[in-house]
Amino acid sequence: MLKLAAAFSLIAGSAFASGLEIQIEGEGANGTVKIDLFEDVAPKHVEQITALAAEGKYDGVVFHRVIEGFMAQTGDVQFGKLGEDMRRAGMGGSERPDLPAEFSDIAYDRGVVGMARSQNPNSANSQFFIMFAPGHFLNGQYTVVGKVTEGMDVVDAIKRGSGQSGSVKGQPDVMTKVTVTE
Template sequence: MVAQLYAKEAPQNVNSFVFLAQQGFYDNLTWHRVIQDFMAQTGDPEGTGGGGPGYAVPLEVVPTLNYDKPGVIGMARTNDPNSAGSQFFITFAPYPSLNQGYTIIGQLVEGLDVLGQVRLRDPGSDPNKGDPLVSIRVVDLVAAQ
Protein backbone atom coordinates (compact mmCIF):
# COMPACT_ATOMS: atom_id res chain seq x y z
CA MET A 1 0.00 0.00 0.00
CA VAL A 2 1.15 3.53 -0.74
CA ALA A 3 -0.29 6.58 1.02
CA GLN A 4 -0.08 10.33 0.78
CA LEU A 5 0.14 11.91 4.24
CA TYR A 6 -1.40 15.28 5.07
CA ALA A 7 1.43 16.92 7.01
CA LYS A 8 0.11 20.44 6.46
CA GLU A 9 -3.43 19.62 7.60
CA ALA A 10 -2.55 17.37 10.56
CA PRO A 11 1.05 18.23 11.47
CA GLN A 12 1.17 16.82 15.00
CA ASN A 13 -0.50 13.53 14.10
CA VAL A 14 1.51 13.02 10.92
CA ASN A 15 4.73 13.88 12.75
CA SER A 16 3.94 11.29 15.42
CA PHE A 17 3.02 8.67 12.80
CA VAL A 18 6.23 9.27 10.82
CA PHE A 19 8.34 9.23 14.00
CA LEU A 20 6.86 5.91 15.11
CA ALA A 21 7.26 4.41 11.63
CA GLN A 22 10.90 5.48 11.45
CA GLN A 23 11.53 3.92 14.88
CA GLY A 24 10.07 0.58 13.71
CA PHE A 25 7.16 0.86 16.16
CA TYR A 26 4.67 -0.55 13.64
CA ASP A 27 6.84 -3.43 12.45
CA ASN A 28 5.10 -6.81 12.84
CA LEU A 29 2.01 -5.44 14.57
CA THR A 30 -1.33 -6.91 13.57
CA TRP A 31 -4.49 -5.58 12.02
CA HIS A 32 -6.29 -6.13 15.33
CA ARG A 33 -9.71 -4.75 14.34
CA VAL A 34 -11.08 -5.29 10.84
CA ILE A 35 -14.77 -4.64 10.20
CA GLN A 36 -16.37 -5.39 6.84
CA ASP A 37 -17.52 -2.31 4.91
CA PHE A 38 -16.01 -0.04 7.59
CA MET A 39 -12.29 -0.13 8.31
CA ALA A 40 -9.10 -1.98 9.23
CA GLN A 41 -7.25 -0.81 12.36
CA THR A 42 -3.67 -1.38 13.51
CA GLY A 43 -0.95 0.32 15.55
CA ASP A 44 -1.52 -1.36 18.91
CA PRO A 45 1.52 -3.22 20.27
CA GLU A 46 -0.81 -5.27 22.51
CA GLY A 47 -3.01 -6.34 19.59
CA THR A 48 -6.18 -5.74 21.62
CA GLY A 49 -7.04 -2.13 20.85
CA GLY A 50 -5.82 -0.88 24.22
CA GLY A 51 -2.14 -0.17 23.58
CA GLY A 52 -0.22 2.80 22.34
CA PRO A 53 3.04 4.72 22.41
CA GLY A 54 2.66 6.16 25.91
CA TYR A 55 1.61 9.64 24.81
CA ALA A 56 -1.41 11.32 23.23
CA VAL A 57 -1.76 13.62 20.24
CA PRO A 58 -4.60 16.17 19.98
CA LEU A 59 -7.43 16.10 17.47
CA GLU A 60 -6.62 17.99 14.27
CA VAL A 61 -9.50 18.53 11.86
CA VAL A 62 -9.82 20.44 8.62
CA PRO A 63 -13.34 21.11 7.25
CA THR A 64 -12.32 20.05 3.73
CA LEU A 65 -11.01 16.62 4.80
CA ASN A 66 -13.72 14.02 5.28
CA TYR A 67 -14.25 10.27 5.37
CA ASP A 68 -15.95 10.47 1.97
CA LYS A 69 -14.20 7.68 0.06
CA PRO A 70 -12.39 4.38 0.59
CA GLY A 71 -8.76 4.50 1.69
CA VAL A 72 -8.94 7.45 4.08
CA ILE A 73 -6.38 7.04 6.88
CA GLY A 74 -7.49 8.24 10.30
CA MET A 75 -6.15 8.19 13.82
CA ALA A 76 -8.00 5.98 16.27
CA ARG A 77 -8.71 7.35 19.73
CA THR A 78 -10.70 6.78 22.92
CA ASN A 79 -13.78 8.82 23.83
CA ASP A 80 -11.41 11.72 24.47
CA PRO A 81 -10.92 13.53 21.14
CA ASN A 82 -7.35 14.39 22.17
CA SER A 83 -6.24 10.82 22.83
CA ALA A 84 -4.80 9.63 19.50
CA GLY A 85 -1.53 7.76 19.85
CA SER A 86 -0.18 5.10 17.52
CA GLN A 87 -3.36 3.37 16.39
CA PHE A 88 -4.71 4.24 12.98
CA PHE A 89 -7.32 2.89 10.60
CA ILE A 90 -7.99 2.84 6.88
CA THR A 91 -11.56 2.97 5.64
CA PHE A 92 -13.04 0.46 3.21
CA ALA A 93 -15.88 2.82 2.24
CA PRO A 94 -17.16 6.35 2.93
CA TYR A 95 -18.05 6.74 6.61
CA PRO A 96 -19.38 10.29 7.19
CA SER A 97 -20.18 9.76 10.88
CA LEU A 98 -16.41 9.98 11.51
CA ASN A 99 -16.14 13.44 9.91
CA GLN A 100 -14.56 16.09 12.15
CA GLY A 101 -14.29 13.61 15.03
CA TYR A 102 -11.18 11.67 14.03
CA THR A 103 -8.00 13.19 12.64
CA ILE A 104 -7.38 12.34 8.99
CA ILE A 105 -3.66 11.87 8.34
CA GLY A 106 -3.72 10.68 4.75
CA GLN A 107 -5.18 8.78 1.84
CA LEU A 108 -4.19 5.52 0.18
CA VAL A 109 -3.05 6.19 -3.38
CA GLU A 110 -2.26 2.53 -4.13
CA GLY A 111 -3.18 -0.77 -2.55
CA LEU A 112 -6.83 -0.59 -1.56
CA ASP A 113 -7.12 -4.07 -3.06
CA VAL A 114 -4.39 -5.27 -0.68
CA LEU A 115 -6.23 -3.80 2.28
CA GLY A 116 -9.34 -5.70 1.20
CA GLN A 117 -7.47 -8.98 1.63
CA VAL A 118 -6.89 -8.42 5.37
CA ARG A 119 -8.87 -10.99 7.39
CA LEU A 120 -11.92 -9.65 9.26
CA ARG A 121 -11.35 -9.60 13.02
CA ASP A 122 -13.08 -8.42 16.20
CA PRO A 123 -10.50 -8.31 19.01
CA GLY A 124 -13.21 -8.89 21.61
CA SER A 125 -14.34 -12.21 20.19
CA ASP A 126 -11.49 -13.59 18.05
CA PRO A 127 -8.74 -15.33 20.05
CA ASN A 128 -6.48 -15.58 16.99
CA LYS A 129 -4.00 -12.85 16.15
CA GLY A 130 -4.92 -10.56 13.29
CA ASP A 131 -3.07 -10.52 10.00
CA PRO A 132 0.40 -8.98 10.34
CA LEU A 133 1.44 -5.52 9.24
CA VAL A 134 5.01 -6.19 8.16
CA SER A 135 6.33 -2.63 8.35
CA ILE A 136 5.72 0.99 7.44
CA ARG A 137 8.41 2.79 5.47
CA VAL A 138 8.52 6.52 4.92
CA VAL A 139 9.96 6.89 1.44
CA ASP A 140 9.65 10.62 0.81
CA LEU A 141 9.23 13.54 3.16
CA VAL A 142 8.31 16.96 1.83
CA ALA A 143 8.25 19.86 4.26
CA ALA A 144 4.81 21.38 4.83
CA GLN A 145 4.50 24.83 3.30
Protein backbone atom coordinates in the same frame (compact mmCIF):
# COMPACT_ATOMS: atom_id res chain seq x y z
CA MET B 1 21.10 20.37 -0.14
CA LEU B 2 17.33 19.88 -0.38
CA LYS B 3 17.78 16.08 -0.57
CA LEU B 4 19.99 16.21 2.52
CA ALA B 5 17.34 18.21 4.40
CA ALA B 6 14.64 15.76 3.31
CA ALA B 7 16.76 12.78 4.40
CA PHE B 8 17.43 14.39 7.78
CA SER B 9 13.74 15.11 8.32
CA LEU B 10 12.88 11.45 7.64
CA ILE B 11 15.49 10.27 10.11
CA ALA B 12 14.29 12.76 12.70
CA GLY B 13 10.69 11.69 12.11
CA SER B 14 9.51 15.18 11.34
CA ALA B 15 6.36 16.18 9.49
CA PHE B 16 8.25 16.72 6.20
CA ALA B 17 7.87 13.05 5.28
CA SER B 18 5.12 12.55 2.78
CA GLY B 19 4.09 8.93 3.08
CA LEU B 20 4.23 5.40 4.38
CA GLU B 21 4.85 2.13 2.61
CA ILE B 22 3.34 -0.80 4.51
CA GLN B 23 4.14 -4.46 3.81
CA ILE B 24 1.20 -6.62 4.94
CA GLU B 25 1.17 -10.41 5.32
CA GLY B 26 -1.39 -12.86 6.60
CA GLU B 27 -4.26 -15.19 5.90
CA GLY B 28 -6.11 -12.40 4.09
CA ALA B 29 -3.81 -9.71 2.75
CA ASN B 30 -0.36 -10.05 1.22
CA GLY B 31 1.22 -7.06 -0.48
CA THR B 32 2.16 -3.42 -0.25
CA VAL B 33 0.02 -0.42 0.66
CA LYS B 34 1.22 3.13 0.01
CA ILE B 35 -0.25 6.04 1.94
CA ASP B 36 0.10 9.75 1.21
CA LEU B 37 0.29 11.56 4.55
CA PHE B 38 -1.32 14.99 4.94
CA GLU B 39 1.33 17.00 6.81
CA ASP B 40 -0.50 20.25 6.11
CA VAL B 41 -3.76 18.92 7.56
CA ALA B 42 -2.50 17.06 10.66
CA PRO B 43 1.17 17.95 11.24
CA LYS B 44 1.42 16.65 14.82
CA HIS B 45 -0.22 13.33 13.95
CA VAL B 46 1.91 12.85 10.84
CA GLU B 47 5.05 13.66 12.83
CA GLN B 48 4.12 11.04 15.46
CA ILE B 49 3.27 8.35 12.89
CA THR B 50 6.44 8.90 10.88
CA ALA B 51 8.60 8.93 14.01
CA LEU B 52 7.10 5.62 15.17
CA ALA B 53 7.54 4.13 11.69
CA ALA B 54 11.16 5.35 11.43
CA GLU B 55 11.87 3.73 14.82
CA GLY B 56 10.42 0.40 13.59
CA LYS B 57 7.64 0.49 16.18
CA TYR B 58 4.92 -0.48 13.67
CA ASP B 59 6.85 -3.50 12.34
CA GLY B 60 5.07 -6.68 13.45
CA VAL B 61 1.88 -4.90 14.57
CA VAL B 62 -1.41 -6.63 13.65
CA PHE B 63 -4.71 -5.40 12.29
CA HIS B 64 -6.62 -6.12 15.50
CA ARG B 65 -10.05 -4.64 14.61
CA VAL B 66 -11.42 -5.13 11.11
CA ILE B 67 -15.09 -4.50 10.33
CA GLU B 68 -16.54 -5.49 6.95
CA GLY B 69 -17.83 -2.47 5.02
CA PHE B 70 -16.24 -0.05 7.49
CA MET B 71 -12.51 -0.07 8.30
CA ALA B 72 -9.31 -1.93 9.31
CA GLN B 73 -7.56 -0.72 12.48
CA THR B 74 -3.92 -1.25 13.47
CA GLY B 75 -1.04 0.57 15.14
CA ASP B 76 -1.15 -0.58 18.77
CA VAL B 77 2.62 -0.65 19.27
CA GLN B 78 2.18 -1.47 22.98
CA PHE B 79 -0.12 -4.52 22.87
CA GLY B 80 -0.58 -5.31 19.18
CA LYS B 81 2.64 -7.11 18.26
CA LEU B 82 2.23 -10.44 16.49
CA GLY B 83 2.83 -13.33 18.89
CA GLU B 84 1.68 -11.47 21.98
CA ASP B 85 -1.61 -11.84 23.88
CA MET B 86 -4.11 -10.46 21.37
CA ARG B 87 -6.80 -9.97 24.04
CA ARG B 88 -5.20 -6.60 24.89
CA ALA B 89 -4.59 -5.50 21.28
CA GLY B 90 -6.25 -2.16 20.69
CA MET B 91 -5.96 -0.99 24.30
CA GLY B 92 -2.52 0.57 23.99
CA GLY B 93 -0.54 3.25 22.28
CA SER B 94 3.10 4.25 22.40
CA GLU B 95 5.43 5.84 24.92
CA ARG B 96 4.84 9.17 23.19
CA PRO B 97 2.19 11.59 24.51
CA ASP B 98 -1.37 11.60 23.23
CA LEU B 99 -2.12 14.20 20.58
CA PRO B 100 -4.56 17.11 20.47
CA ALA B 101 -7.20 16.66 17.76
CA GLU B 102 -6.42 18.13 14.32
CA PHE B 103 -9.87 17.93 12.75
CA SER B 104 -10.35 18.97 9.13
CA ASP B 105 -13.00 19.19 6.41
CA ILE B 106 -11.68 16.06 4.65
CA ALA B 107 -14.44 13.46 4.36
CA TYR B 108 -14.02 9.88 5.51
CA ASP B 109 -14.24 8.26 2.08
CA ARG B 110 -12.87 4.91 0.89
CA GLY B 111 -9.10 4.75 1.40
CA VAL B 112 -8.91 7.63 3.89
CA VAL B 113 -6.63 7.00 6.88
CA GLY B 114 -7.69 8.32 10.28
CA MET B 115 -6.36 8.23 13.82
CA ALA B 116 -8.09 6.00 16.35
CA ARG B 117 -8.82 7.47 19.78
CA SER B 118 -10.86 6.91 22.92
CA GLN B 119 -13.92 8.99 23.85
CA ASN B 120 -11.57 11.94 24.44
CA PRO B 121 -10.95 13.73 21.11
CA ASN B 122 -7.41 14.54 22.29
CA SER B 123 -6.38 10.93 22.93
CA ALA B 124 -5.00 9.74 19.56
CA ASN B 125 -1.54 8.22 19.93
CA SER B 126 -0.30 5.48 17.57
CA GLN B 127 -3.35 3.59 16.30
CA PHE B 128 -4.84 4.34 12.92
CA PHE B 129 -7.48 2.93 10.61
CA ILE B 130 -8.08 2.66 6.86
CA MET B 131 -11.60 3.04 5.48
CA PHE B 132 -13.07 0.25 3.30
CA ALA B 133 -16.05 2.46 2.44
CA PRO B 134 -17.31 5.97 3.17
CA GLY B 135 -18.06 6.65 6.83
CA HIS B 136 -19.13 10.28 6.86
CA PHE B 137 -20.45 9.99 10.42
CA LEU B 138 -16.73 10.19 11.40
CA ASN B 139 -16.25 13.56 9.64
CA GLY B 140 -14.99 16.22 12.03
CA GLN B 141 -14.83 13.63 14.85
CA TYR B 142 -11.51 11.90 14.10
CA THR B 143 -8.26 13.32 12.72
CA VAL B 144 -7.61 12.49 9.04
CA VAL B 145 -3.90 11.79 8.46
CA GLY B 146 -3.74 10.51 4.88
CA LYS B 147 -5.11 8.45 2.02
CA VAL B 148 -4.16 5.16 0.36
CA THR B 149 -2.62 5.87 -3.07
CA GLU B 150 -1.66 2.28 -4.01
CA GLY B 151 -2.65 -1.14 -2.73
CA MET B 152 -6.31 -0.65 -1.91
CA ASP B 153 -6.78 -4.22 -3.19
CA VAL B 154 -4.43 -5.33 -0.40
CA VAL B 155 -6.44 -3.34 2.16
CA ASP B 156 -9.63 -4.95 0.84
CA ALA B 157 -8.12 -8.41 1.48
CA ILE B 158 -7.26 -7.81 5.18
CA LYS B 159 -8.71 -10.59 7.32
CA ARG B 160 -12.03 -9.50 8.79
CA GLY B 161 -12.84 -9.64 12.45
CA SER B 162 -15.58 -11.94 13.67
CA GLY B 163 -15.36 -11.14 17.37
CA GLN B 164 -16.85 -8.40 19.51
CA SER B 165 -16.43 -4.93 17.93
CA GLY B 166 -14.65 -6.46 14.94
CA SER B 167 -11.83 -8.15 16.84
CA VAL B 168 -9.92 -10.63 14.70
CA LYS B 169 -10.05 -14.27 15.82
CA GLY B 170 -7.08 -16.56 15.29
CA GLN B 171 -4.06 -15.15 13.47
CA PRO B 172 -4.62 -11.52 12.36
CA ASP B 173 -2.93 -10.00 9.32
CA VAL B 174 0.21 -8.04 10.23
CA MET B 175 2.22 -5.03 9.10
CA THR B 176 5.58 -6.76 8.69
CA LYS B 177 7.45 -3.58 7.70
CA VAL B 178 6.40 0.07 7.73
CA THR B 179 8.72 2.49 5.95
CA VAL B 180 8.62 6.29 5.75
CA THR B 181 8.76 7.51 2.15
CA GLU B 182 9.60 10.88 0.58
